[in-house]
């Protein structure tokens with residue numbers, strides 16, 4: 001169902017028009033429109049069951065179990081990061097990062113990516129020798145070594161402790177500044193969305209019900225009144241009143 005725009009320079013990294021997705025006779029996404037600009041970081045919030053993962057899987061071309069209609073244009077080069085790192089346990093860290101890369105300099109690029117995520121020297125470790133946060137760093141390295149035009153992330157920090165999450169936020173911002181992919185990040189964490197994104201969108205029962213462009217200067221501090229005002233508006237859109 002997705003059209004891959006290989007080789008073209010697009011003014012939009014993602015263009016979704018009238019997207020409908022159903023499981024059986026149950027519509028999960030209803031007539032959804034979404035554009036993401038090249039290099040733009042969009043965070044997607046929504047209650048459990050609102051259709052966030054269904055949208056992300058549609059963009060990733062991983063939604064073979066649903067029916068649907070609509071137009072969907074995504075770049076050819078898309079990387080996906082999930083809540084669990086999905087590393088191959090029988091492959092060393094560097095091999096996990098470069099698996100499937102066919103270029104002669106794959107090893108060198110893999111080492112550089114591991115260095116970027118703070119894991120230089122761990123190339124020969126096995127995944128089970130790493131902490132959960134380190135495994136997610138490897139997953140990010142594996143995604144970014146492919147220089148994706150679009151990075152899809154489904155709650156990538158959801159299983160990490162609060163301190164590790166903050167470190168991962170700093171890392172992801174740095175990586176995105178360096179590589180400039182368009183990003184769609186699914187998260188349940190409103191503050192995470194505000195800290196990271198250029199724009200936050202809210203999904204409710206398969207429809208986009210709110211949008212906030214985040215124009216706060218970095219470093220974005222959750223204690224700032226302007227941050228709190230955005231948080232209140234987003235919580236309101238999520239049906240949570242304080």
Ligand SMILES: Nc1ncnc2c1ncn2[C@@H]1O[C@H](COP(=O)(O)OP(=O)(O)OP(=O)(O)O)[C@@H](O)[C@H]1O
Nearest residue numbers: 023028046047048049050051052053054055065188
């Ligand atoms: N394979 C499936 N078969 C049938 N229904 C499904 C399937 N996958 C998801 N659904 C249903 O579609 C709806 C949207 O699911 P989805 O996973 O997209 O929501 P979500 O917003 O990502 O939720 P969460 O935040 O809990 O991960 C849910 O009601 C879910 O039960």
